[in-house]
Every structure is written in C-alpha cells, then in structure tokens.
Amino acid sequence: MINLSLTQMAQGLASGEFSSSELTQAFLDRIQKYNTHLNAFITVTPEAALEQAKAADQLLASQQAGALTGIPLAHKDIFCTQGIKTSCASKMLDNFIAPYSATVVEKLAAAGMVHLGKTNLDEFAMGSSNESSFYGAVKNPWDAQAVPGGSSGGSAAAVAARLTPAATGTDTGGSIRQPAAFCGITGIKPTYGRVSRWGMIAFASSLDQGGPMARSAEDCALLLKEMAGFDTRDSTSMQRSVPDYPAQLNEPLQGLKLGLPKEYFGDDLNPEIAARLQDAIKELEKLGAQVKEVSLPLTRLAIPAYYVIAPAEASSNLSRFDGVRYGHRCDDPRDLEDLYKRSRSEGFGAEVKRRILVGTYALSEGFYDAYYRKAQQLRRLITEDFQKTFNEVDLLVAPTTPSPAFDLGSKTNDPVQMYLEDIYTLGVNLAGLPAMSVPAGQVSGRPLGMQLIGSHFDEGRLLNVAHQFQQATDHHLQTPELDA
C-alpha cells in the first residue's frame, strides 16, 4: 500500500480495496517507527489526520471524491497551517501557531488530502543540507551518514522513506530539486508566480516558489494541478489558467529538442554523475528527443548574484521577527534595544544570522550600487541567457547537483563550500523558470538527480518528459532500506 503511486492509491480507495483511514494509519505507523531516526517531521498530527481520513472516507463512499481525496501528505514547516505549530525550523517560531493557512495548504485540503504533519527544513529554508534546523539535522534515508539536502530535506527524506506519499516543498535556490536529487525522489519547482506564496513564510520573496515533492512525475503532476493558480492574496501570482498536467504526461517526445548547457557539465561535475547523466540522456534520445549542446556563459555568476539578492530580501523579510508580537522573546529585556538584540540573537541560528548580516550589508548606504544593483543587473543578464537558449531548444537537461549527497557535518564550517553546491540550481530561481529533479541512478549508494529546466510556464512539458523517462526507467522506484 505504501509503495503505490497516487493514482494507484486513488484507485485502491475508489474500489474500496482500502480506506483512507487505513492508508493514513499505515503512514502514521511508519512515521512512528522511523521518524525518531530520520527526524524528517517536526510535528505529526495523527488525530487530525485520522479525522480528515474519516471525512475523506465518507466522501469516497458517496462518490464525491476527487483524484487526491483521502491521500495523505505532509507540508514543509514553512507553510502556515491554522492551529498547528509553524516553526520554520527556528527557535524564533518554536511557539508560533499560525492563525491562518497558506493557500497551498487550503487548496490541497480542499482537494481532500489528509495532512499528516509538518516536515523539517533548514532554518527559514536557509541551507542546502538541513543541518541548520533548530530541531536537528535530518538523515538521508539512503545513508545515515549523508545529508538529505536542503532546505526541503524533511519533505524529501519523508517521501523517500515512505513516511508520506507526497509532500510540499519550497525552492528559493534549489530547495526542492537538490534534496529531491539527494533522496532519490521527484520534485518540481514551478515558474515564479505559478503557485501562491500566501502563507508561505518568506525567505527571499522574488525567488521563493512552492511545489510538490513525490515519487514520480505523474504524482507531481496531480499535485501541481491542485496547488497552482492565481491567488488574489498574492500580487506576484500569475493570472493564468492552470493546464491539465496529468493529461499531458503521455505526449510523445518525438522531435523534442533538448539542450545540454555545457557549463553544467564542466570540471565541477562529479564524473560518476556525468556518466549516469549520459545514460539518462541516451534514454531520452531513444524516446525520440534530439540533443544538442547549448551555452549559458553566466552560470557561475549566478552564485554571487543569488547570494546578494536572497540575503538582501531575507534581511528585510526577517525583520518582523523582533520579539514584539509573537515568536521568541528574551527574558526580562532591559529596554527596547535589549529586547531586539537578545530576542533575535537567541531566536536565530548561525546561518540565518550570517545571511541577515550579508543582506543588511549589501543594502547599506554606499554599498547598494556595488552589490544589490549589480546583482539585479546580473539577474537580468542570466535571465536573457536562458531565454536565448529557449529559442534553440525546448528544454534543458542538466545535473541537479555537482556531487551526490555529502556527509553530515562535512560542510557546516565552510559556508562558501556549501553555497557552491547550489551552482546548477540558482540560475533557475534568478530567471523565475520552472525546473525539476528526476532520479537518474546512484553513486556509491547515494541517489543523484537529472534536472530538467523549461521556459516560463512550461511545467506541462517538464512533467511530460520526466514521466516518459520514468516509464522507460526504474530509478524512481528504488526504495531505501530503513533502520528503525
């Protein structure tokens, strides 16, 4: 039951083979059994989940069920969930119970999905390893020594370990794709503006985008169809209809033009990953795709551009956590200044503080032009680079990460080394493009991901290509052995 795809689960529920209550209980049992070791969940809500399952069973019985009714899922603990702790994996919000739900949470609940609980992440989504969480690191289900990736590491680990069939994630610089790659699952970061950001706690507002993480492209298509759409509460969401992604999955790939950006296959790339990707690309060619090399010359400059823009926005977005209205407040503040200083010093972890400082510096008088404005100019040029390649090809194929999941603790003292891990994912966020990571094999028992990058609002084609690839391969069906 736990290894079924979402479509198979829906069939099982519809035929009465099993109930939503049974399905939900099965995942709750696995969470109970494995989460202590994996630390993928911050909060589990079994009672509420079983209640929702019961309601779903009634809908199923009365033939009013939709494609996702009664199927469990987990939310990254960056999405506000009414009445449930929403911590962003920070001490700052350890006591925060959201009085409202994110649009994504509302939409998936309206689709009848059962909410199991909130998954772990890097504090405020700032990190690539899930080690910066106030609630401790998440372990990679494939290898307890390895990081699951970040920042949506809890969601990725939970899906990979079958603690949930699906989860939500957010991607600011690779936070869906990189953990999906490290944990051997499928995840898609939609076009900026495709999914509402209302109720999704902001890290870098112009880059953040929510998306689904699941076992397959087919599952992601079903989820994205429900998550996407214009929201009057988010001015940056797009007024554009949502295509029927599942209906597009079986389009043939004949004549599809794929571009391989040569800068993504350079010396940074682990040779074994390069080899696995060559295999994957051959599969795509077998399916009828044509492959050619393209160039994204500014690829390396995405790192400095991103690490100015994202911290700059973060420094402002995180100002609201001041100990005045909610969240952590220091004991016995002497005065206002002391209240601010100690509440924020105690409430934020090291990586968050580092980015607030970097961002504050980049926006300061006298430095703004040299950093922020320059970074925005770079961002425009990087976007134009991508647009040019999409005049030549339909999609880009690339590695998601330069190397497989690294060891826990191996990069925590070297933030720059950690930032360099994001080299293949950052450009997509700067350009606002949709991209996904699809399992493409393993290196020494650790999964790796193939990244597909599309032009704006081309999610349908990304999911289509990924699905066709998954029909021809079984990387996405591999399951880790778990230690209890």
Next chain:
Amino acid sequence: MQWEAVIGLEVHVQLATESKIFSGASTRFGAEPNSQACVIDLGMPGVLPVLNEKAVEMAVMFGLAVNSEIPQRSTFERKNYFYPDLPKGYQTSQMEEPIVGPGYLDIPVGESESKRIRIHHAHLEEDAGKSLHEDFHGMTGVDLNRAGTPLLEIVSEPDMNSAKEAVAYLRGIHSIVTYLGISDGNMAEGSLRCDANVSVRPKGQEKLGTRCEIKNVNSFRFVEKAINHEIERQIELIEDGGRVVQETRLYDPDEDETRSMRTKEEANDYRYFPCPDLLPVELDEAYIQHLKEGLPELPEQKRERFTSQLGLSEYDAQVLSASRPLADYFDRVAELSGDAKLAANWVTGEFSAQLNRENLDIAQAPLAPEQLAGLLKRLLDETINGKAAKQVFAALWAGEGHTADDIIEAKGLKQVTDTGAIEAIIDEVLANNQPQVDQYKAAEPDKRGKMIGFFVGQVMKASKGTANPQAVNQLLKDKLDQA
C-alpha cells in the same frame, strides 16, 4: 545682517479609503486598540500585501489637482527600520518611482498676489501604528489599528520664505485634499501631519544654509509658531558665532521651542530596496484621463468663478473657497436666493460668526442653505428689513420655525410699507416729541440730516421694527420739512 528663511514642507495626508493600503482591514478612527489590524497589518509570517486601488486613484487625483506629471509606472520600496509600532520592520513606501511627479501649487501672499510653490513629488506609503507609553507600568503599549492606513506624502521644493507662506501652502494642500474628498483633513486626529525643513541664509546668498527638520507639527498655528521659533533659533545661533547642525528637531507647543531628536550622524540607514511582494503600478493614459474628467471644481477655480462670474470681492472669494463645505454652502445659498453678494455677506458674516461662537463644523450647522436662502429672499423682496432679518436668522438657528416665512408670520415681522400706516405712527411720534420737532425746525438745513435719526428710531420702535426704514425716512422728511 538681513536673513532669509528657506522652508520646504513634507505633508503626510491620510487618504480616506475604507480599507488599508495593503489589506482589507478598516481604517476607521478611534476603534478599540488592535481591533482593526488583520494578520497583514500585524506583520504575521507568510502574509503578503495587495495594493488598494482606491489609494492609487486618490493619489493620482491629487497629482492632477496640483498640475503634476503622472508617471505611467511607479514602484514600491521598503524602508527598513526597527520600531515596535512598525510590525514588519519596514515601511512599504515609494522612493525611485513615486506615483505623483513634479507639480505646483499657487498660494496667496499679501492682498491679491500669489506665489508658486513647486511640488517635488508625492508618494504613497503605509502609516505605522501607535506606541503608547503611559499606563503600562514601564512598558510600552502598541496599537496597530493605524498600521497600514494609506498616506500620501507630499514633498515641496524649498520655495517658501516665511512661516506665513508655509501656513498658506499647508492650507492650500488642506483645501485641495478636502475638496477632492481624498482625506478628511482632520489635523487633530492626525489625518494631516507636517514636517518642516527650515534653514536660513544671508539675504541675497544663493547657497542654502544647513537645514533642520522639525517633526510632526500638527496644527496650522503650531506650524507657524514652530517655524518662526526655528528661524529665530538658527539666526541667533549663527549671529552668536555658532553653526547650525543638520538634525531632526521636535516642536514642543507647551514650551514653544524645538528640541533636538537626532543628528544626521545618528540617522537611520533605511536600506531602501524595491519591495519584491508588489508589482509596479502601471497607469494608462485612459485611466488618468478618466480621473481628470471626474475632478471636482478646485479651490482656485472656485475663487476665480466667485470673483469673475458672481462679482464677489477677492477677499470674500478667498474666504468662501477655502473649504469645500463652506463653498458648497455658499454656492447653494447664492443659487437659491439669486443674489450672490448678499449670500456672501450672510455666509461670511452672521452665519460664520454663529458657527464660531458655538464652535460648530459647517456640517453641524442647524441651518440648511435652503433656509438661509429663504430668509434672504424675503429681505430682497422687502418683506422684511435688515433688522428683522437678524431676528429671523436667530430664530431659524434656534429651531423656532422651519422656514423664514413661518417665523416672519409668527413674530409679525413683516415690514410695513403701507404709507398710510406709517404716516399714522409718524404723526403720533411727532405729537409726542414736540420739543425735538421745534429744535429740528430751528436748525440749519445741513444739520437736520443728523437730527432726523432720532425720529426714525422712535418710529421704528413704535412699529416694533417692522416699518420699512426707507419709507419712514422719506415720509419723516416730507412731514418735518413741509410743516
């Protein structure tokens, strides 16, 4: 040495939208603390702003009223600083591309001169909440009802040279925003607030002196006093060999002095940057044109019409056009009575005086324009005389009757124009005052004019004020001179 003051004003106008600039919460004044602050106003995690179109509309209307350029595109920036009544840790404001571009406002100076004050720009921003330092036992209370109320900040060029000009400019802005109905202009409730940048320089010198910013001067009177005080302070300082330091000062109306709040070195670095949660505002020509066509008649246009078409004096036109309710009231009375000059006399005279005496707003006046016009009509058709008119006015004000006619009837104030009736009274008065009649007759003809007043008074008294004074005058003259 002769000194010249240079003054620029930043006027913050609360826009009269129903809901806040970035949320749907109400903007009503005076509600229970924090009862009108939704999750957006509270700066909760994950919330997002959505721009209130009405605020944009009002800002553009203002821009059009002060002859400003309206750029097709404008953007929002974040102004970052920490304060407990600033929930997000930044104020969403505008900096690089404000909604209203350069414009100007002509202000009256002296008798009938005017002076052009240039407006640098006006931008939209959100108001902060209020910090309350009393009654919290060493703590501070925060009320976020006001947080997110739309403000239009109107920034002038340093084109004013005296506190009087600054006040005239502020009055001009006040009357425009109230005419447009985009603000209630209530200074006591903070709907219109003002910061003044003041510097002095030797007369004739081109280079500007170092300026000080005086914060939050919230009445016309305080603006004048605070600026005058600041000008004196700066001149004294320089003449004593000192130097003005660029700083922000706070005016204390109780002590009538300004005090230093912070110097330039202590000023915040606000780290402005484009707000990533809001898209640029794009306004097309048709939208701007539509608002332009919908603009009401503005103070200056009213003043012009009052003098050129209605024949009022500059002074009356100025007084009557200063506030829209007063102008509207006058317009109505003038139209209904058919005599604009008479209407102007009564509205600026008896009517305004009564409002002042009772400290009432025009909206609270117990006398509708229809009622006042009804009274003026009876004056014009000589049903009553001026003296009786005042009685009727007082009675209408006191609610003793609904129309002037009712009161004239009830009090028997109808003017007596019947010559026979007046003659009878005159005969009686003359008979009762024989010594005065003899004196009159003995007097030289050129002294008689003054002496006749006594008889007129007596006749009016005997008629209980209802006799037509002109008729009385004429008949008296005839009788006294012929006898």
